[in-house]
Amino acid sequence: MKYIFIALTLLVSLPTLAGDIDIGKAGATVCAGCHGMNGKSVAPGFPSLAGQDLEYLKRQLINFRNKSRTGGQAVIMYGMAEGLSDTDIDNLAAYFSSLQP
Ligand code: HEC
Numbered sequence: 285m286k287y288i289f290i291a292l293t294l295l296v297s298l299p300t301l302a303g304d305i306d307i308g309k310a311g312a313t314v315c316a317g318c319h320g321m322n323g324k325s326v327a328p329g330f331p332s333l334a335g336q337d338l339e340y341l342k343r344q345l346i347n348f349r350n351k352s353r354t355g356g357q358a359v360i361m362y363g364m365a366e367g368l369s370d371t372d373i374d375n376l377a378a379y380f381s382s383l384q385p
Contacts, residue, residue, distance in 0.1 A: 303338075303371075308379030311372060315364070323383040329357060335385030341377035349373075 312321065315333075320326050323334025333341065347353035348365035368376070 303374030303376075303378030305375075305378045305382050308375035308377070311376055312379055315376070318360075319380075323380045323385075332385070333380035334383035336381055338377050338381040341380055342373055345373045345377065 312319075318326060318330040319333050323332060325332040344353060345365050345368060348358060348361040349368060351358075351362055353361075
């Protein structure tokens, strides 16, 4: 019985650890102006995010948030990333990496 309970707890908690695609989609409306709602860039200079590697996307958002990614147009992303929590980043990365490139 105890083991069934532990297994159920793990099953319920794993998806939240991995980032929630639907919550990420809701949060992605503010990104759509540049990256497109389907993750496909609306103009040159804005990278497409659709189908990019989950861990890569998370790492870039963390790097923009702590301003360690510099050069190019990185400053544009500083303002976008500074208000994001780790959970926001997990959810946004889950959403964009789930899209077809
Ligand atoms: C005003 C336009 C704009 C908005 C809005 C915007 N971005 Fe960006 N984003 C950029 C630009 C420009 C770059 C390229 C930065 C560079 O040159 O390093 C970028 C880069 C990125 C990258 C790195 C992509 C790569 O291929 O390395 C990620 C991830 C990203 N943005 C996520 C987001 C998310 C998530 C949001 C919404 C919370 C968002 N962006 C909102 C303009 C924008």
